[in-house]
Amino acid sequence: MAPRLIGCHIHDTRPPFCDHCPPFKGETSFDQLVPLLPKKCATVLKISPRAEAADIVEAANEWIKKIK
Numbered sequence: 001m002a003p004r005l006i007g008c009h010i011h012d013t014r015p016p017f018c019d020h021c022p023p024f025k026g027e028t029s030f031d032q033l034v035p036l037l038p039k040k041c042a043t044v045l046k047i048s049p050r051a052e053a054a055d056i057v058e059a060a061n062e063w064i065k066k067i068k
Contacts, residue, residue, distance in 0.1 A: 007042035010063065020048040022059035034066050043067070 012026030013019045023030060023045065037043070045063065047056055 002036055002038055005038055005041050007044070008037070009044045009046035011046045011048075012059075020046060020051075022047050022051050022055040024059055024062050025055060030063075030066060037067070 010023055011019065012021040012023050012028045014021055014026040018026070043063070045056070045060060047059070
């Protein structure tokens with residue numbers, strides 16, 4: 001699927017019932033996910049509106065580091 005992928009949304013999860021957490025605040029292994037994404041794949045952070053602003057900024061900054 002990777003050669004055809006042009007975009008995806010990214011969020012983290014904390015089982016059993018918490019999804020759309022800021023990346024790196026849950027249990028998703030982004031170190032395994034990032035290498036699977038094509039270099040020009042557009043990504044959107046899809047985060048719950050209940051998330052703290054500081055956590056969102058931190059997640060966005062960390063995501064940028066991971067995809068470079």
